[in-house]
Amino acid sequence: MLTFSIAKHLKARSLLPSSTYFIQRTMSTMKAVVVEEYGGLDKLIYKDIEKPTASKDSVVIKNHIAGDAGEVTEVGEGVTDFKVGDRVVHLAGSGYAEYTEAPTSTVEKITHDISYETATAAAIQGLTALTLVRDGYPVKKDDYILVHAAAGGVGLLLCQLGKHLGAHVIGTASTDEKCALAKENGAEFTINSSKEDIVQRVNEITNGVGVHASLDGVGKATFDISLASTRRLGTLITFGNASGPVPPVNLSVLTQKNLKLMRPTLYNYLATREESRRWYDELFALIKQGVLKFHIHKVYDLKDAQQAQKDIQDRVTTGKLLLRP
Template sequence: MNSAIRIHQYGGPEVLTLESVAVGEPAAGEVRVRHSAIGLNFIDVYQRTGLYPVAGFPQTLGMEAAGVIEAVGAGVDGFAAGDRVAYAMALGSYCNARLMGVDKLVRLPDTIDDQTAAAMMLQGMTARYLLKSSFPVQAGDAILVMAAAGGVGTLLCQWANHLGATVIGCVGSADKARLAQENGCHHTILYKEEDVAARVREITGNAGVAAAYDAVGQATLMASLDSLRPTGTFVSYGNASGPISDFNIGLLAQKGSLYLQRPTLATYIRNRELLNECAQDLFDVVQSGAVKVRIGQTYPLAEVAQAHHDLEARQTTGATLLLP
């Protein structure tokens, strides 16, 4: 039997339960993937709590993993049994094995191991669309990255540095500041102790940043907006501190004719062409050594509740993996 982590209601980490679930053979257009490593992301928390509702219960959580194709259903092109694969944005990864369509699957290069792949697909492709689509970063741009020591943050800072940007990272502790600096930040700000916007103005000669990438949400909204240059871009791509609500769009005018985007990775990998382009960019930058994937911690799949607790308490750094 296959082990899976499922929820039967929304709630805290305690609603995550380990259960035995049959897998079976793939139907037409499906494959069966045996997981070797599973990524943990904040979107998993949002779905567990109901901030992002799931279709129904019981529900297996998890949005990314890496492993090997065990079996292939009729009509599948481009994939075969034995292929090493990875995916992101496909609900149901908290399990040993699963059936799934191939629309989110990509084959892995031989030079990228399974744990690295599971740690980087969702977060790395997120960093890619943030830097190349939400706001196309150019050499010489100054940017602000909230949660710079987190999973997306460490990849985003390295990649932005590689593109020639001046990277300002916002973090919660001195240890996280050191980690952010090791991962491409030229300047770090301790948001609990310093006035973020004032420090950004100091660092940029009062110019402000071209873009602020914010995965924290409500708690850092004003700091991000106040750090932007005129016509700067605020990209809100997460809600770690809670969702932004009752936003007054007039603030964008008052603070310098600002742009605001609330993107999601699903939009940027919505078809095979976009997925392949996004994944290939990620593979290329990792294989070049310009971006290194840091796995901060791993947990057995059965200990997923503790992993969720630690993620929500901001006790994790880099990427977090669940191991089946």
């Protein structure tokens, strides 16, 4: 960027031929975190890469928070619904960078009363929690809902939404501090998974009947626990792999209680512009009503992406982690 500015300045004084300006411009770079090969955390490399440019139906976004939220700095020639300066949130991928090129189908505008920090937390974790309780299992008043990793990013939002919908939320977490945070965010009951037997406690709380729905982002370590905790005709949604992917399941395990099993991904809820806008509208309305509040664990510099990832793996985080380019 600096190179580009200097070149522009010199060209304005006719100190550089126009071809030089063009070369400098096309060589514009940005900072990004890239993965060039599989491996451990040391494969998250912070380096200079070429800055993207807009193509026909895309925009370039300067990420204020890596991954999800920023300001449009360039629009493609076929783009009519966005302009330079728009504040937006996007789920375009390639977001661990100063700039992201995003197809407009992955971009939504945000109003000035929603901060970039909130928009970033809302984009993935908020929409995930919302789609789980509205579509995955439409939570109703007085339902019992089991939420694993209840102090995590999605977990805290599930606690808030569950309470808002009138359900009894049972949250699990690995420390007393995390359990306390889950309670502050709407869990009526908490289970310390390091000390207590989750299935036994769920049975105590639900008089042996089990929960209407288990919302499980932990995966491998908790699948059987969720299965045992869900009541007859209940729903088990396994939506994350924090402890590793769930091994192949023999469908006959569902027969004993006529359970419904779902393995969703957020992106299938956002496949069309109309669907995407509907979910974002509902999400932003809940934020503006004060129903959803985002707990930011920490804002890291983008160059510290390895540390952020390590903290997640070490299970020392609560809520949302943000990376600032």
